[in-house]
Amino acid sequence: MKYVDEYRDQELAKTIAGAIAIEADPEKSYHFMEFCGGHTHAIFRHGVQDLMPQNVHFVHGPGCPVCVLPISRLDDAVELAERHGVILCTYGDMMRVPGTKQRSLIRAKADGADVRMVYSTLDALKIARENPERQVVFFAIGFETTTPPTAVAIKTAQAEGFKNFSVFCNHVLTPAAISHILESPEVRELGIVKIDGFLGPSHVSSVIGSQPYEFFAEEFQKPVVIAGFEPLDVMQSILMLIRQVNEDRHEVENEYTRVVTEEGNLKAQALVSEVFELRKTFDWRGLGTVPYSALRIRDAYADFDAEKRFELSVKASRQVKSCECPSILRGVKKPTDCKLFGTVCTPQNPIGSCMVSSEGACAAYWTYGRFREPKLLEAAE
Amino acid sequence: MSANDPSLAVTTSSVRGAVDMTHGAGGRAMAELIRDIFQRHLANEFLAQANDAALLGTVCGRLVMATDAHVISPLFFPGGDIGALAVHGTINDVAMMGARPLWLSASFILEEGFPLAELERIVVSMAFAAREAGVPVVTGDTKVVEKGKGDGVFISATAVGVLADGTDISGSNARPGDAILVSGTMGDHGVAILSKREHLDFETEIISDSQALHDLVAAMLGSVPGIRVLRDPTRGGLSATLNEIAQQSKVGMVIREAAVPVKPEVAAACELLGLDPLNVANEGKLIAICVAQDAKTLLAEIRAHPMGRDAAIIGEVVTDQHALVRMKTRLGGMRVVDWIAGEQLPRIC
Numbered sequence: 001m002k003y004v005d006e007y008r009d010q011e012l013a014k015t016i017a018g019a020i021a022i023e024a025d026p027e028k029s030y031h032f033m034e035f036c037g038g039h040t041h042a043i044f045r046h047g048v049q050d051l052m053p054q055n056v057h058f059v060h061g062p063g064c065p066v067c068v069l070p071i072s073r074l075d076d077a078v079e080l081a082e083r084h085g086v087i088l089c090t091y092g093d094m095m096r097v098p099g100t101k102q103r104s105l106i107r108a109k110a111d112g113a114d115v116r117m118v119y120s121t122l123d124a125l126k127i128a129r130e131n132p133e134r135q136v137v138f139f140a141i142g143f144e145t146t147t148p149p150t151a152v153a154i155k156t157a158q159a160e161g162f163k164n165f166s167v168f169c170n171h172v173l174t175p176a177a178i179s180h181i182l183e184s185p186e187v188r189e190l191g192i193v194k195i196d197g198f199l200g201p202s203h204v205s206s207v208i209g210s211q212p213y214e215f216f217a218e219e220f221q222k223p224v225v226i227a228g229f230e231p232l233d234v235m236q237s238i239l240m241l242i243r244q245v246n247e248d249r250h251e252v253e254n255e256y257t258r259v260v261t262e263e264g265n266l267k268a269q270a271l272v273s274e275v276f277e278l279r280k281t282f283d284w285r286g287l288g289t290v291p292y293s294a295l296r297i298r299d300a301y302a303d304f305d306a307e308k309r310f311e312l313s314v315k316a317s318r319q320v321k322s323c324e325c326p327s328i329l330r331g332v333k334k335p336t337d338c339k340l341f342g343t344v345c346t347p348q349n350p351i352g353s354c355m356v357s358s359e360g361a362c363a364a365y366w367t368y369g370r371f372r373e374p375k376l377l378e379a380a381e
Numbered sequence: 382m383s384a385n386d387p388s389l390a391v392t393t394s395s396v397r398g399a400v401d402m403t404h405g406a407g408g409r410a411m412a413e414l415i416r417d418i419f420q421r422h423l424a425n426e427f428l429a430q431a432n433d434a435a436l437l438g439t440v441c442g443r444l445v446m447a448t449d450a451h452v453i454s455p456l457f458f459p460g461g462d463i464g465a466l467a468v469h470g471t472i473n474d475v476a477m478m479g480a481r482p483l484w485l486s487a488s489f490i491l492e493e494g495f496p497l498a499e500l501e502r503i504v505v506s507m508a509f510a511a512r513e514a515g516v517p518v519v520t521g522d523t524k525v526v527e528k529g530k531g532d533g534v535f536i537s538a539t540a541v542g543v544l545a546d547g548t549d550i551s552g553s554n555a556r557p558g559d560a561i562l563v564s565g566t567m568g569d570h571g572v573a574i575l576s577k578r579e580h581l582d583f584e585t586e587i588i589s590d591s592q593a594l595h596d597l598v599a600a601m602l603g604s605v606p607g608i609r610v611l612r613d614p615t616r617g618g619l620s621a622t623l624n625e626i627a628q629q630s631k632v633g634m635v636i637r638e639a640a641v642p643v644k645p646e647v648a649a650a651c652e653l654l655g656l657d658p659l660n661v662a663n664e665g666k667l668i669a670i671c672v673a674q675d676a677k678t679l680l681a682e683i684r685a686h687p688m689g690r691d692a693a694i695i696g697e698v699v700t701d702q703h704a705l706v707r708m709k710t711r712l713g714g715m716r717v718v719d720w721i722a723g724e725q726l727p728r729i730c
Contacts, residue, residue: 001648005711010639013712047714119579119654231712347722358655368716370705377703 007230008046016235017051024242029055032241033331034199035178037064037359038229044368046231056238059195060364062177062286062329063204065142066093066357070283072317073170074099077139080168081105081113084310087131089124090139092117093357098350100317121153128157128165137306138167145203147171147295148268151275154297154304168306169297172282174204175212176293182220184287186332193331197241199234200226202256209264213252221250228256275301285319285353286329325352328361335362342366342376400495405525418501419521422508427484427519435519437484442543447474451536454728456503458577460570460589461664463536464507469593469664470615470730471538472514476595477611477667479550479602480542485511487538488522492531503534514593516540542595548602554609555630559698560676562669564597564683565590565691566642567619571661571729572650581654585646592665597688601669604682610670615730618660620718622668623706633701636718638711640695660721662729670698 024030034040040060043049049058062068078099081088088105095106095117109115114134118124121138128136140150150167157165178198186192200213205226213224223244227237237255244251254260275298282294297305319325323345324338335341335354345351347363354360370377403410420428427435449471456463467487475482487507491500511518573589575581594613601608610630614622619641627634643651643658651658665688671679676694683689696708706718 001645001652004648004652008711010711010713017713045710045716046712047710047716048712050714051712347719350722363722367719367722371703371707371715371717374703377705 004230007228007232009232012232013051013235016232016239020056020235020239020242021053023239023246024053024056025246026055028245029057030242030245031057031059031194031196032199032238033059033061033181033195034234035061035063035174036199036201036204036229037067037357037361038202039199039227039234040064040361040364041359042229042231042234044364048231048234051235052238056242059193059331060328060334060361061181061331062284063143063174063201064354064357064359064361065146065172066097067325067329067353067360068172068177068284068286069097069141069170069353070285070317071099071319072283072315075103075315075317076312077168078103078105078108079312079315080137080306080310081108081115082111084135085114086135086137086310087114087116087127088137088139089116089118089127091141094139094141096350097353097356100315100319121149125153125156125162125165128162132164134164135309136165138165139170140167141170143172143174143201143204144207144272147272147276148207148265151271154275154301155271157304158301162304166304166306166309167297169276169295171276171295172284173293173295174201174208175215176290177284177287178216180287180290180293181330182216182222184330186330195222195331196245197223197225199237199241200224200252202226202228202233202259205256205260205264207265207268210252210254210260210262211264217250217252223250224252226252226254226256226260228259274298286326320351323352325354325362328354335365336373336376338362342370343379398497400491400497400500400525401493402525402527404491405523411523414497415523418497418504419523422501422504423511423518423521425517425519427517435484437519440483440543442545445475445478445480445542445544446539447471448537448539449474451538451730452532452728453574453730454532455574455577456499456533458589459573459586461591462503462506463534464503464505465510466591466664466730467536467538468507468510468514468516469591471540472516472593472595473613473664473667475540475542476593476598477550477613478542478544479548479598479608479611480544481599482514482516482540482542482595484519484541485516485538486520487518487536489524490531490535490537491523491525492533493525493528495533500534510593514595516593547606550608550611552610552612552626552629555626555632555670555698556609557632557698557700558673559609559670560673560694561623561634561636561696561698562671562676562680562683562692562694563619563642564594564667564669564689565665566644566647567614567663567666568643568647568651568658568661570664571618572647574729575654576650581650583646583650587644587646587650590663590665592688594665594667594688597683597686598667600686601679601682605671605675605679607675608669608671608679611667613667614663616662617721618658618662619668620657620659620706621720623718624720626668626670627704627706630698631704633699633704634696634706635699635709636696636706637709640693642691642693659718664730673697
């Protein structure tokens with residue numbers, strides 16, 4: 001397959017792996033956080049770690065939109081579908097995430113709620129157009145990549161005068177999350193999480209550009225290499241990070257030049273700032289309350305804001321206590337450190353969000369990498 | 382020639398209108414429906430007996446029986462429709478035992494309001510598929526449900542076949558050292574359905590691989606009678622089927638990503654949709670496991686058959702107490718090939 005196979009080529013992989021082996025200093029250990037779940041997935045799906053020296057470690061970050069959504073917001077979505085009788089349109093992964101008391105959208109659907117899986121905001125608009133007598137809510141989640149399409153949907157709905165379409169907005173921002181991790185006590189003071197550099201987001205950066213990362217590189221003295229989602233992109237970026245660490249540099253470098261520019265997609269940025277504004281705070285699963293880390297719909301588009309159209313009750317949302325998703329999302333623990341991993345919690349019967357989403361670290365460990373954990377397999381059987 | 386020859390789509394009978402409740406009520410309307418659509422197109426000596434059950438001949442050998450329900454959406458898709466699929470899918474279940482399929486039965490659950498012309502199109506296609514396979518539909522049934530209680534047409538089919546002495550094929554027969562083969566490209570059917578369902582227009586139309594495999598199986602057994610395992614990777618695709626066999630046989634498997642045949646257009650569509658071709662359904666492909674010494678002979682035999690030109694040896698059976706299926710990736714790493722969690726593509730067959 002053109003433009004894909006080139007980035008999975010075994011010979012090139014061997015060449016880069018050879019360079020990494022030569023340049024990685026055996027006296028040092030390198031810990032790089034891949035922010036995005038897309039990178040975590042690529043690393044495991046293609047077996048990238050098998051080509052890395054022992055002293056290069058991947059620290060999995062929180063960049064999985066399904067994983068970081070707090071249970072309270074998921075409970076709100078279930079309430080919209082069940083109590084307010086709307087047609088709730090959602091991306092597929094969100095369906096299986098268990099909320100309070102393990103209640104998920106897929107269970108609500110089985111009990112009669114009208115929950116529909118969509119591939120894009122356009123599908124949700126189409127459903128609204130075809131069901132003028134029903135209220136249709138799009139359950140919007142995701143980082144900067146998925147925000148512009150939501151903005152387009154809201155603007156289209158306004159232009160066409162929709163009275164039955166609204167958006168339950170949960171869009172979050174990458175730079176705020178990275179800052180929060182770097183400022184956390186685990187990284188700054190306690191040294192529990194060692195981070196020597198970042199594999200920067202690829203799709204997110206195609207929208208926001210490489211510029212927003214300059215701040216971390218400078219302020220926290222951490223190198224950032226914006227990396228594509230293909231395995232050779234990841235390997236090349238690791239090599240670039242190793243070189244920066246070895247040379248004591250901390251710059252923003254862009255490996256994904258075929259897509260990402262310094263300034264990003266200005267048209268998409270303009271569209272987003274026209275429709276959305278910053279929330280003062282937002283709760284993240286794992287990171288807790290993070291200031292200015294999420295978006296809400298501006299007043300000019302309030303008619304399309306599901307939070308304003310429907311009165312959502314205040315709930316006592318609760319997640320399973322022993323689930324380590326929050327620590328895993330901060331890079332403090334690995335999936336294999338969780339007692340539930342692979343025993344109670346599997347992709348077939350997920351307890352936490354990290355096991356549900358295809359971008360979640362637990363799902364990647366279990367689905368692609370569990371052969372590396374013989375003890376765990378015995379415990380699971 | 383394919384079972385989905387477009388000329389078959391032309392309605393040839395005087396049947397007009399739509400299914401209504403009288404078509405399932407046992408009266409004249411039902412008798413006419415059976416006569417004008419089912420008996421007319423599926424015509425054979427067994428249906429002509431016109432009794433409540435078909436009287437079949439004497440069979441020498443062990444009997445094999447399989448049943449299969451079909452609820453696919455959409456009913457018509459590139460490369461097939463629910464009628465042909467019901468014939469192929471059910472025959473294949475019997476064929477995967479190494480048996481020769483003899484007879485089929487089919488039950489139709491029709492939704493009130495379903496156009497009779499479309500029903501006829503489905504039955505014509507089913508009749509063509511059955512004739513092409515040489516396996517007649519010897520008995521059937523029709524029921525009608527109220528509008529909103531079904532989705533056009535559901536078909537439940539059963540096949541009976543006979544097994545030659547000495548053939549011993551089972552999912553529990555795989556042994557460490559055995560070779561794993563596939564008869565062709567993976568994921569065609571699922572991607573064809575999804576692209577139709579989601580109105581995704583790709584430059585090249587992706588066609589379902591729906592076909593009956595018993596003739597291929599007979600040729601394979603002719604050349605390697607000791608085939609240990611046969612299975613068609615339908616729902617859940619190659620991943621689910623290999624995992625099923627690994628668990629049943631209590632063995633592990635190692636396959637090579639680069640050896641698994643996938644059409645470039647299917648790979649591209651999967652990439653776009655976030656699917657793994659290994660998890661996507663097939664309706665006209667099989668997995669075969671045999672002792673390593675026979676692998677090349679078997680591969681040559683499959684490739685010599687028109688249904689197996691893209692066949693490949695994809696890996697081997699290994700000892701593994703955890704019964705994991707692993708894959709050497711194209712990149713040179715290793716990963717697990719897992720069962721798919723949840724439902725990737727509902728109503729695929």
